[in-house]
Amino acid sequence: MSDYISHDHEHDGIDRRGFLHCMAWAGTGLLWTISGGVLASKTLAQIAKAAESLPATDLSFLQISDSHIGFSKEANKDVTATFKIALDRINAMPTPPSFLIHTGDLTQLSKPEEFDTFDEVLKSCRTKDVFYVPGEHDVLNDGGKFYRERYLKSLEAKGSGWYSFNKNGVHFIGLVNVLDLQAGGLGQLGDDQLEWLEADVKDLGTSTPIVVFAHIPLWAVYPQWGWGTSDSERALGYLKRFGSVTVLNGHIHQVLQKVEGNVSFHTAMSTAFPQPAPGTAASPGPMNVPAEKLRSLLGLTSVKYLQGKSSLAVVDSNLS
């Protein structure tokens, strides 16, 4: 098969035809090709319908993020209620997801009572398996000790709490990039974690779908606001050879996506409060919106892996 670049407008070594060709080769679904790698949002009813028709061998899981239990300021005075609504939406799915991934900031201030409330509310969720990575709000005063003792009990987590596991042939990697941060810097993985990651994926075949999840984006979303990870390039270097890599992050409380080679990056909405789009305010932080608009800016992310297709479909839905 002849592959050549006919229109390289951006001098990045890829044209539209080549891009679509690659995407087709990677087995991406209709959603991906329609919008050139940027996914459209669907209503939860649509997701529910899609989930219903999933064969048992396929895998669907749900990403939930930034619940910030304990926050009670103007941007959302009842984050527990909106967290509950998100869980209700999960419970309403005809086929429940196999498991949840929470990409951090469970709590606002790492207080034990906030974690207790989080756990209490989570009990209402039909899906019981939850995999966590910490946000900076979960490790504020003790370097993450409390978080690790409570949420990584059943996992063989290493170092400050990173780990990997396999489900339906997909290799999942949970990374920690909110600890031991350096003055002036961004999120950070650190040498120990990077060495572990290199070894963790070394023996995997390149056709193994990879899902990486971490709190702070593993791409430079907006470094001026600290929305990036200083050593994420090294991590992605170890994952380059894989045909399908999906990176799921939280932290920025809004959906942003990027495709780079075989790696697709995705950030999720929060269940607590929105944050401004990069560079559109004096600083990041809780954004006040009219009450009737709030739930349209909160949400969760459904991810599906269809066997035989090497990439994953990532679909966001809001809580309105």
Next chain:
Amino acid sequence: MTLTHWNKRTALLCGISFLNLALFAIAGEMKDVDSATAATKNEIVIKDFHFSPETLTVKSGEKITWINRDEEPHTVVSVEKQFKKSSALDTDQEFTITAGAPGTYTYFCSVHPKMTGTIVVENP
């Protein structure tokens, strides 16, 4: 006012002579929000993910207070671990230290490390 000012100076001078032994270090302590006692002149306001002023010059022995005016928690951590770090400061919470030996001290917010600041401590 003058009297208060005089009292402060006296207290400060007494403090300095008493704190001779503390001159090689800055001692940190957490303080609860209490605006009545927060009438410090060396105040650093944390707002919109910035320390303001970014550089503050004080005399050895003086108190320095940070107050968080963001809705996001922040911390105050010495880059070289030269003074005790604050715990996470929620909205309107304060953190106070006493300036120690003359020198330049850089610090940052360990939650949002892009946020950095400098304290310059001079001889009294």
